[in-house]
Amino acid sequence: MSFNPGLEIGAELTNSELCELFHCGNMGGMRRSKRTNTLVIISDDTKDLYRDVWRDGILHYTGMGKVGDQVLEGNQNRTLYYSEDNGVEIHLFEVFDKGVYTYRGIARLVDKPYEAFQQDDQGNMRKVWIFPLKPLNTWPEEQTEPLEKDIVRLSNQDLDRRSKRSHGKRAPRITESMIYYRDPYLKEIVRRIADGKCQLCGMAAPFIDRNNEPYLEEHHVQWLADGGEDTIDNVVALCPNCHRKIHILKAPTDVLILERVAEANRRKFDRLISYEKKIARLK
Known part of the structure; x- marks a missing residue:
């Protein structure tokens, strides 16, 4: 029984x-x-x-x-x-x-x-x-993967560690369309770097989500379907309006801006992790 x-x-x-x-x-x-x-x-x-x-x-x-x-x-x-x-x-x-x-x-x-x-x-x-x-x-x-309410509670160092473990080389799955793996920890890392503001227009997130976090959407500067990597230097956090705008207009100027933002995201997170480790050693 x-x-x-x-x-x-x-x-x-x-x-x-x-x-x-x-x-x-x-x-x-x-x-x-x-x-x-x-x-x-x-x-x-x-x-x-x-x-x-x-x-x-x-x-x-x-x-x-x-x-x-x-x-x-x-x-x-x-x-x-x-x-x-x-x-x-x-x-x-x-x-x-x-x-x-x-x-x-x-x-x-x-x-x-x-x-x-x-x-x-x-x-x-x-x-x-x-x-x-x-x-x-x-x-x-998708809900058998780590839940968002669990991910938002993780420290920056835990996010970094889990993202490195989770990433690996993931082949896309074929159903009626191609489905690409997206690292949930990477999404949270980039949202933290954005600090509640869209990384294109600079405006505050339009609302607070169910996890009491500013709502921003993950966007791959070079799309996964075009060979882009699911890595921090190719991901930005956008408000829903800018996210739709990028997908519909694909304006070269906006793409260039986001390429630079994405490149800066890795440097910002590396500095943040380095700072937290120094603080931990002083305790």
């Missing part, structure tokens, strides 16, 4: 609440509970060791084991590997802020686990097991 934790997708728990609800241990990213016949999977973005990545609605989750090659025997990697056959139900949580566990629902393996190379806790390259997991909720695919 399936275990019902009585949680809505997006519910936030403390570690103690999670342990009490699922009757599992209080440590580690993979927590087995025989009492509820569940395996709680925690993708913790506040820790740098494991490189979990969302791709097209699928979480490529790194198995357990901090030092040396990861193995399937004698740990919960085996439980997850055989979860399609052993009847153990997988419940997924993500951590964006330390101590806050966000519920993503029941998940299952959607592809065969595979091995990859990552650094271990001592900085040595080793083999790890990667488990492709997909939440079984009914959200649209």
